[in-house]
Amino acid sequence: MDEDLIAKKDVLEEAGISYGQLYRWKRKGLIPEAWFIRKATVTGQETFFPRDKILPRIEQIRSLKEEQSLDELVQILAPEAAPETVKHDDPAALSPIGTEGRKLLWKERGYTFGELVALACGTHALRSGTRPAEAKLLVDLVRAEETVLRTPTGMTALLGEKAFEQEGFSVRLTLGVLGHEPLKVDRESRVKHRVDLEKIAEQVKLALREVT
Amino acid sequence: MESQSISISGSGRVSGGEYTQVRISGSGRVEGDVVAQEIRVSGAARFQGTVKAKEISVSGAGKFTDRVEADVLVTSGSCGIEGDAEAKELRSSGAQRIGGSFRGHYVRISGVLHVARDMETDVFTSSGKFDIGGLLSADxxxxxxxxxxxxxxxxxxxxxIRASSGFSFGFSLTRGFRLGVGIGTLTVGEIEGDNVHLEATTADVVRGKIVHIGPGCRIGRVEYAESLDVHPEAEVRERIKR
Structure with a gap:
């Protein structure tokens, strides 16, 4: 099934924003190109957005806008603007990671932005009850793909699990997958944990701002 | 290390690198990526590689085979950029061609502009002719x-968007239209804005808050939120108030 889409004009109406704002935010990269979905309708071409992404994003831009300028917002929200030079020494101080998360990838100091996001992904999994070994899998996966954090397309990292049971034997396999939604697993497997990379990256950026 | 300047006034080629100033007044070719404070082309130049400069001016013929980035890009001759271009300010009174997308803050066109993909800027003013393959977006x-x-x-x-009568004085705009001497038209698939004023424009769909459709327009459908007025010499097939 198609994901839930909302027409551009309905976005304007529901969120109470103007065309000027929408186009400005798009130009600044606050609304990723990938969210603009052009479709043919009875009345011609129209642009749609994924509802569960665009509406929260507009809310976010609005609430953050009161304290910061649009350009600062870009630093936080636009994935292309991921800080390349960040070297953070104390991930435990960042709320999306914390002390439990830091253990997933131990370094003395100098965590890169990609590593922080990777850690936050792992922590996200830990906090919802995934075993540390599995959370670590997620950290390794994301850490190796740092470049995807800078592309403006929504990527998802997930942990899939497959269980084999035969003659009293039971083996469970967990594996990490990185890709674009919709990601599907076969019927005998299940998705153990799913993280939206863009969201996590955003949380890390916000947390970094809080501590500096 | 102090970076150097180069000047080609006959015919020559240099390799890319970091320069203070690059001047080409004859026929020159720069091979490789270039970073410079200032690039001036008054002859014919070909840049093979990415170009990054504070100021680029082309008054002859400039060709860039890759991406161009500048604070100020001024072209009065012919300037072809095959990749994407980014400039805070673009002023072109010649022929400007961009093979990719353009991003910037201020654009002023009085010559001919051709952009294969999107043109995104804060301000776009044109008294020239343009062809934009994608989206033209500006405040x-x-x-x-x-x-x-x-x-x-x-x-x-x-x-x-205003029609020009083609004469700087002596003809009123409406009179020019009535006599059929109005020159200049715009053809667009879709226009969306908060305040939209159109003249001599053909569009499939126009969406806006306050919409004014002036003389010479042919619009398939107008969707407006607050107000719409349509000039008697305009044609609007469908009007929808939202």
Missing amino acids: RVEIKLVGDSRAREIGGENID
């Missing part, structure tokens, strides 16, 4: 039509 779009221009989409806050 302020001010177009005085000269010749036949086109874009796939235009979107922004204020969109103001």
Whole structure:
């Protein structure tokens, strides 16, 4: 099934924003190109957005806008603007990671932005009850793909699990997958944990701002 | 280390690198990526590689085979950029061609502009002719039509498109139309803005808050939120108040 889409004009109406704002935010990269979905309708071409992404994003831009300028917002929200030079020494101080998360990838100091996001992904999994070994899998996966954090397309990292049971034997396999939604697993497997990379990256950026 | 300047006034080629100033007044070729404070082309130049400079001016013929980045890009001759271009300010009174997308803050066109993909800027003013293959997006779009221009989409806050009679004085605009001497048209698929004023424009769909459809327009459908007025010499097939 198609994901839930909302027409551009309905976005304007529901969120109470103007065309000027929408186009400005798009130009600044606050609304990723990938969210603009052009479709043919009875009345011609129209642009749609994924509802569960665009509406929260507009809310976010609005609430953050009161304290910061649009350009600062870009630093936080636009994935292309991921800080390349960040070297953070104390991930435990960042709320999306914390002390439990830091253990997933131990370094003395100098965590890169990609590593922080990777850690936050792992922590996200830990906090919802995934075993540390599995959370670590997620950290390794994301850490190796740092470049995807800078592309403006929504990527998802997930942990899939497959269980084999035969003659009293039971083996469970967990594996990490990185890709674009919709990601599907076969019927005998299940998705153990799913993280939206863009969201996590955003949380890390916000947390970094809080501590500096 | 102090970076150096190069000047080609006959015919020559240099390799890329970091320069203070690059001047080409004869025929020159730069091979490789270039970073410079200033690039001036008054002859014929070909840059093979990415170019990054504070100021680029082309008054002869400049060709860039890759991406171009500048604070100020001024072209009065012919300037072809095959990749994407980014400039805070673009002023072109010659022929400007961009093979990719353009991003910037301020654009002023009085010659001919051709952009294969999107043109995104804060201010776009044109009294020239343009052809934009993708979206033209700006807070302020001010177009005085000269010749036949086109874009796939235009979107922004204020969109103001005026026909020009072709004479700087002596003819009123409406009179020019009545006599059929109005020159310049715009053809667009879709226009979206908060304040939209159109003249001599053909569009499939126009969406806006306050919409004014002036003389010479042919619009398939107008969707407006607050107000719409249509000039008697305009044609609007369908009007929808939202």
